[in-house]
Amino acid sequence: VSVSDSAVASRVPAAKAARTAPRRRPAPYLFVLPAVLLFTAFKLYPIGRSFVLSLHRTVDGAEVFAGAANYRRLLGDPLFWTALGNSATILAVQVPLMLALATGLAVALNSRLLRGRGLFRLGFFLPMVTGLVAYGIVFSVLLNQRYGLVNWLLESIGGPEIPWLTDPLWARVSLGLALTWHYTGYNAMILLARLQTVPAELYDAAAVDGAGAWRRFRHVTLPGLRPALLLTLVLSTIGTLQIFDEPYVLTGGGPDNATLTIGMYLYQNAFKYFDFGYASAIAYVLAVLIALLGLLQFRVLGDSS
């Protein structure tokens, strides 16, 4: 500590000196050190290494520099476009439906008219603690075409036998159903937390002005929910583009690649064909897509604040 430093320190109040003092002490660095070391070794290094890999090809067990060849191959790979299309379909159809459902659920769970609110919240949040593999297995048996419970129920009320997992279109519907079952409660929880911060006076004022239930929802609830909706949208987008576990267990990516996602295609290339360079290129394109979509959502939907 230099002379001028201690001269300054002696002039500020004791409490403030104590607060600013750690700036010259090792304590904060020691607190963050384990996280920094682990993050560098197991996150930053692999992120960098993955980019290097994406510029290489494996030829006879040796890495050969290949420039942008993996990325060029990706552009002309019909399976990659199929996977991208499947992920985009889930993003365009399942995510908005799920968020609408979650919004309705959050509003209902927040309503004073609902009896036993605590129990309902508990029940609707339960799916989110169930592992992806566990619920994938349960859904695959429930949706079995000939012997599953769902088709048995449908037939008992005179409905058709639906090829849930064996028809390309229905397999997508099944995947969407499973995703919705698992994540709606989680999103409703985030929305509910935000909903409870909307002042009751706003609703009272709207009611005094003669606004009906729909207009109160449209002009008070929705604007109040905006930041939470943006958060759930961004989280769902990131999650959807990475989806792997559900199709892996539920449909294996089939039938006819109808439920092949980018996450699955990446896994197949890396750990089935051991084409690490190509898999890394897919990973980087995926990361860029997620970053662009996230930014776009913030720009279009985010508040100026």
Next chain:
Amino acid sequence: VKAATRGRSLLLTAALSVALASVLVPFGWLCVAATHSSGDVFDSPPPLLPGGHLLANLTALWQSADFGRVLLNSAAIASVYTVLAGAVCTLAGYGLAKFRFRGRGALFAVLMLGLVIPGQVTLVPLFQLMADLRWLDTYQAVVLPNLALPFGIFLMRQSLAAVPDELLDSGRIDGCGELRLFLRVVLPPMRPALAALAIFLFLYQWNDFVWPLIVLRDSSSFTVPVALASLQGVDDTDYGAILAGTALAALPMAALFLLLQKQFVSGLLGGAVKE
């Protein structure tokens, strides 16, 4: 007016009950199916009441998948992970929340980058790293890579920001060391937030699938999800046994959640959900 309100209340409660029932069907059905043989599960009509095949299913599971070992692997990995990741995330969250130091903003930004960069980007290099270290089929290969979990650090930074600076300052003036201050003054009132973090970490590790699937090759090192997925892949799948295993994987976590849901939900949302 009162009667109308009561009618609306009943209607809403009834509608939500139907919705909840459909959400809970998979759980109820899982409990029933786990007690039936593979043949009975796919009987027509499907079984709706518990059967007497639970013990046989569990025996098959223990024999075909060494499921006792698998449960032990999962419990050990999830417990060790919860303790270590809890420590790493809490320490880092405290450092970021309560100290001003050079590079703090940059460090936080880089850590949060980990939240948005898909885990799949790191999958291949991490696998190669583990193979080079000869760590495949070991617990540390599963546990170490995710210890500095960005979400956990973010959560603890939010929670620990609420610790009053005056409390820390007065401790320092009394000559209390930084580590003692952290352990004796900062942590004790943080119990609810720590409990929420612990539940989250345990669930995360217990349910994690892709990473364990990649680094665990030998069936004696499998965790529960990896073992269940491997059983499902074979030709003559014993669904009675798999569903019994699935129940063993899912129901304890559901019970844990029901027991501790208050701490969990309020801790994750920073006390935001009220009654």
